[in-house]
Amino acid sequence: MKRIKENNDSHPGRNHRGLYEDSIRNLFRKNLSPSIRVVILMMLIAGIAYPLILTGIGQTILPFKSNGSVITIDGKNGVGSVLIGQEFTSPEFLHIRPAAQTASGVDPHITPEDAFAQAANVSKATGIPINTIRTLIELNIERNRIENLIVFAPHYVNVLEVNMELVRQYPDVYAEYATGNISKQGGNA
Secondary structure: OOOOOOOHHHOOOOOHHHHHHHHHHHHHHHHHHHHHHHHHHHHHHHHHHHHHHHHHHHHHHOHHHHOOOEEEEOOOEEEEEOOOOOOOOOOOOOOOOOHHHOOOOOOOEEOHHHHHHHHHHHHHHHOOOHHHHHHHHHHHHHHHHHHOOOOOOOOOEEHHHHHHHHHHHOOOOOOOOOOOOEEEOOOOO
């Protein structure tokens, strides 16, 4: 008679540690391994690929807004962002509303009524005719409405834009502030 060699795997006396290790490996291979792969894949997609794609699209389609809507002088020095309220202390400029009237304190807009109420003070401090200042305010209101699809836009005035327009149009009055060409960084907005 031939003797058949017994397989250790089917041997009833096999040690329990080997069986435990096999069951752990099988558990990992069947359940945890795919889960870990999915987590790593989602981290790569959501944490790296998606932000890079959105940044690329934003830089291509809306470079001015993607770069923080910064207004510059001679393309070098950032004067401010049209998205964040800048505090002007000189009576020659329009002023943002006090922090107590806005939730964040950095709202760049004021109501047309606030802007028109300040027009006389700016005119008195600069010598610029009040009608010119009122026209600049009205143009800013209209530009904001067009940029926001007219129907959905509340009436507001962007303080930084109006103040920079005053500096641009009256460089002799604002000589201490105007050191070059004021423009919107990152292209047209």
